[in-house]
Amino acid sequence: MPDQGGPFSTKGVDMTYMFQTQYTGTDPSMLIDNMGMFNELVKESGSSGMVLLQAIAAGEMTGTCIAVSFWDGVQAGWDGLSSMYADPRVQALAENPAMSAVGRNVAKEELVHGNCSGGYAGITIFSGDLPNANEFANISSIADANGVNGIRISQALAAGANSGSRAATFYCDSLDNWADTMGALASDPAFKIGGARTGFTPMGRMLVVVH
Numbered sequence: 658m659p660d661q662g663g664p665f666s667t668k669g670v671d672m673t674y675m676f677q678t679q680y681t682g683t684d685p686s687m688l689i690d691n692m693g694m695f696n697e698l699v700k701e702s703g704s705s706g707m708v709l710l711q712a713i714a715a716g717e718m719t720g721t722c723i724a725v726s727f728w729d730g731v732q733a734g735w736d737g738l739s740s741m742y743a744d745p746r747v748q749a750l751a752e753n754p755a756m757s758a759v760g761r762n763v764a765k766e767e768l769v770h771g772n773c774s775g776g777y778a779g780i781t782i783f784s785g786d787l788p789n790a791n792e793f794a795n796i797s798s799i800a801d802a803n804g805v806n807g808i809r810i811s812q813a814l815a816a817g818a819n820s821g822s823r824a825a826t827f828y829c830d831s832l833d834n835w836a837d838t839m840g841a842l843a844s845d846p847a848f849k850i851g852g853a854r855t856g857f858t859p860m861g862r863m864l865v866v867v868h
Contacts, residue, residue, distance in 0.1 A: 673727050673766040675811060676734045680722040682756035685711055688722055689868045691750065698744055699726050702737030708867060710778065715863030722756070731763060762816035770797040771807030775828040779835035780863045782824050785856035792851035799841045800827060804834035822860060832864060
């Protein structure tokens with residue numbers, strides 16, 4: 658199933674790059690409440706949109722907010738975000754000590770399935786090669802059967818020590834959908850064979866609320 662659209666879909670984009678800015682602090686509402694403005698500003702610069710991921714189960718990253726914007730090029734992302742940060746309203750928010758930017762990563766979308774939207778997402782960080790078409794179709798069918806809305810697999814291009822790692826993000830309306838999918842994949846013979854072929858090695862998992 659192709660990407661069917663959604664609030665941060667990449668339907669119609671041949672190559673999607675994601676700029677991910679991590680924020681920590683005591684008041685994530687200052688980001689959450691301004692997502693409409695952020696979306697408006699990045700879309701004016703050519704982005705397909707921005708989403709805020711709030712980590713609720715992520716080890717030492719629990720509580721971190723990650724603002725993700727989607728672009729058709731790395732230069733476009735850099736220029737577009739620079740324009741957004743130059744807006745006086747954004748500058749005023751940046752001066753608020755309640756939330757501070759602590760890092761930025763750039764990643765490239767590699768595979769996408771379904772409608773990448775929903776109130777929650779489960780993310781698996783892993784090393785290894787991409788699944789082939791048949792393997793990804795199998796993963797997607799298992800996710801579909803367990804109520805997952807969509808899957809996005811991306812590779813970190815500029816992420817410090819994590820550069821080169823991949824992330825599989827499963828978008829859902831309930832975290833039970835994600836848990837059921839993970840359980841089904843763990844016991845699926847075809848998934849195990851594909852994982853052995855690609856060298857799939859999980860490096861970490863997180864659960865996030867999607868704003």
